[in-house]
Amino acid sequence: MTKLLQKAFQEAQKLSENLQDEIAQQLLADIENELKWQETLANSEINLDILQKMAQSALIEDQEGKTEEKGFGEE
Template identity: 50%
Template sequence: MMFSREEKKEMLSTLLSKAVQKAQELPEAIQDELAEQFIEDIENEIKWQETLSKPQDSLILKELAQKAIADSENGQTEEMGFDDL
């Protein structure tokens, strides 16, 4: 099923509204933590999108990806989860 840009915005708004409503059921301290995390995620996503939109940065990312793949193939990496970082 295909959605128009406006339909996607409306769905996102609905989903975001649902998330906010759920968060409002939590204690204020947890709401604040969630808000801080969400803002940080949004800021990081904006930076990521900006990085991907710059050809010179895309080349750097490609080189880094190739190095990471080579390191992995040569056994120079260690498997980790997000909690291990």
């Protein structure tokens, strides 16, 4: 475990149990999503051209003002 992650856990221990559980749920969800993403990218059958086109499309939509800015986790 990295020193930064250790520090984060030490700081989290100072919070209420409810907040600690919220942080734990968020962290577990983030870890699960990261593992799925890594698995997807490691899949040799994935068509990187499709991902590139999707990314380009998202950038164009943003430049055209068709997106809206939201905070992390907002829907």
